[in-house]
Structure formats: structure tokens, C-alpha cells
Amino acid sequence: MRADARRNRARILAVAQEVFAERGPSASTEEVAARAGVAIGTVFRHFPTKHDLLAAIMKELRERLIDKAETLIAEGDPGTAFYDYFTFLVESSAKIGTVVALLAQEGTSIEPGEQVMALNHTVGALLDAAREAGTVRPDVRLDEVMALLIATTHGALAAAWSDDLRHRTVALVLDALRPH
Template sequence: MSERVLRADARRNRARVLAAAEEAFAVDGVAVPLDDIARLAGVGAGTVYRHFPSKEALFRAVVVERLEQYAEEAQELIDSEAPGEVFFGYFLRVIEQASRNRAICEALGGASGPAYEDEAGDQFRKNFGILFERAHKAGLVRADVTCDDLRALMVGALAVERYAPGRPHLVRVVLDGLRP
């Protein structure tokens, strides 16, 4: 989409397409047909293509929007007086939310790298890293775990949550492994 200002109806249609795409991608990942997304949004396929030139562009927009939300939430938590509680609570919330959305799992797991490597992904990693570093400096995270280890740990926790739904104690086992 270009940087032009959209008419109100075009903005509404774009928002409807993004919401429908997030819902569809959450279930089927990038495999969902664009026609299904258009139908779910209540618009024609042409409307989808006017806003997003390809399914990959739409997928990326959905993932970027979610990563921006995660980054914003982490930013709001950065100055908390309880760095360990905030870090572990945030980590758990991201896993719980992302595990219900196949698109986000694919992005965080690297299956769709460009969206995760976007500015939104950079900001998410930066803010999550700050939460980690604060907990680390407070001695609430194992000394041998680095900020670079977080993505692998997140992917592992997502896999646990997706393959054993309804058993949140398993993700807590992963998180407990981060504690000194």
C-alpha cells in the first residue's frame, strides 16, 4: 500500500481485511486462500488486492501489527519496579497469545522471517530484551542465559503450548528453567 491518505470507506475495508486475515491466518497460517479472507471480511478479492498486492504482503501486515502491539506492551512495562515478575509475566502472556495464532507462531519461529525482521520485530526484540536485561541484572534470570537465547526459548515455549494445549504448566516448566 502506498503512503496516500485513504478515504474513510477504504480505511474501514482495509481494517476489515486485516481483522479477517488475522482470524484466518491464526487458524491456517499462510496457507489460507485470499478468497477466503475476502469472503470473511465481506469484501471482494479486488478490495484485498488493492490494499495488499499479495498474500505474503497481507500476512506480513498482520504479523507486523501484532508485533507492534507486543512491543508497545513491553514498552509500557519497562519501568516496572518488579523486573522479574514483569519479565516472566510478559513472556508467558506472549506465549499464550501467540500460541493461539499460527501466523504469529510462524513469524516468531522464523517461518516468515521478513515480518519478524521488520522494524516492528526489531522494536519487539529490543523491548523484550530490555525486560530480560532488567530481570537478569536483578539476579532473577540464570547468569548463563543471554538475550540472544530468548528467541530459541520463545520458539520452544510456543511449540510446547501448541502441541500440548490446555497444559500451561509445561510452559511454566520452560520459564522455571530460566530462573537461577
């Protein structure tokens, strides 16, 4: 792969994240190209389909999210790591927006979607650890947690909550998971 091609690919990917975060997944490929300072054909050379572009973003994002989870597992208190991660994901969605696309677009399609599967697995591990540490009610199930996560994440993005409101709301949701 030529050096300039690699540079362009990276630049397009970065810019696309911004654009889709701001305008939602219906933003035009034209705008991505324009903001990347590149002709539209170049975008389609690297990502033959708009869907491919979105998929690439989601893949990168997933890696970032899983990195964060591994850091928390390695360094953090198992009792609080779960809560920290939940909060981190909601914060990310408020800023990055794409998390929502990740969770939603896949959620509505038929197949579970590998991104969601991976996240499921990660959150599940943190949840188990927290349960064992006694900081999460033992009867809380993973699918409920994922549902709360999707809901909070969607809400934070769709309704553009203020920082303050977002914090208070997440606190309420997480309180629901704590033992008594």
C-alpha cells in the same frame, strides 16, 4: 483515502488475522475476502500481494507486543516483568497463531527480519532488567531465551496443547532460567 476504503482495509486486516490464526499462513486469500464480505479484488487493491497482507498483520502484531512490553517495564516489577512477558507471548501465540508466522517465516529467510529484531530488542531489555534484579541466572544469554521462546511458541501452536499443559510446560521452561 475514501472513508469506505479505510473501513474495508481495517476489516480485511482484522478478518485476515482470524483466518490465518485458524487455518495457518496457507489459508487462501479467497477465504479472507469472503469472510470480510468483500470481493477478492478489493483485498488485492489494499494488499497487492499475499505477502503484503501477512506483513501488515505482523506489523500490527508487533506494535501490540511492544506496547505490552512497555507497559510491563513501566508498571511491573523488573524482576518478574521478563517472566510475565514470556508467558504473555506464549499465550498470545496459542490464541493468535500469527506470532508463529512472525517468528518462523522470518527466521527461515536469510535476512534477520525487522520484526524479529524488534522483538529481540524488547525481550533483551526485559531480560537485562531481570538479570539485574537477580531473578534470572546471570549466564543465560539472549539468543537462548529467544530460542526457547520460538520453540515454546511453535510447540503451543503446532500441538494444540491444553491450557493446563501449556501452563505447566512454560513453568518448566521458565524454571530453567531462574537462579538455581
